[in-house]
Amino acid sequence: MADDPEARRVSELLDRITRGELGEAEAEELELYAQNDPELRAAIEARTRQAALGGGWLARVEADHRIARAERSPRVLLERGLAGLLVVAGWLAWAAAPALGPGMVVAGLGLLVYSWIRVNHRQDPYKDIQR
Structure with a gap:
């Protein structure tokens, strides 16, 4: 999985969600990855909740x-x-x-x-x- 460029990109986008840095174009890109992957959609929702909970705290840390x-x-x-x-x-x-x-x-x-x-x-x- 570490050698798969798509998996690396998805991981990077998920990290950007957590830090609250995901742009509109990146959100659309992540949505394309998650269209047929319910596991990824659940991960996106979890990261979104995590980002809302932490606010900018994670970026400062x-x-x-x-x-x-x-x-x-x-x-x-x-x-x-x-x-x-x-x-x-x-x-x-x-x-x-x-x-x-x-x-x-x-x-x-x-x-x-x-x-x-x-x-x-x-x-x-x-x-x-x-x-």
């Missing part, structure tokens, strides 16, 4: 999970490890090389700030909310 996954990605871990190493090495080198140490600390802190902003701004589910 999924967005929070995306941020958590991004925080654990190899690139972010490498960036932050390198930044931490620069800060510590710069701090230790400050006494021995006053011209090099502060630059390393600033570069490390800059890399930490860049990494944090890049991950949290791109993945933030609440950045588009207008009050």
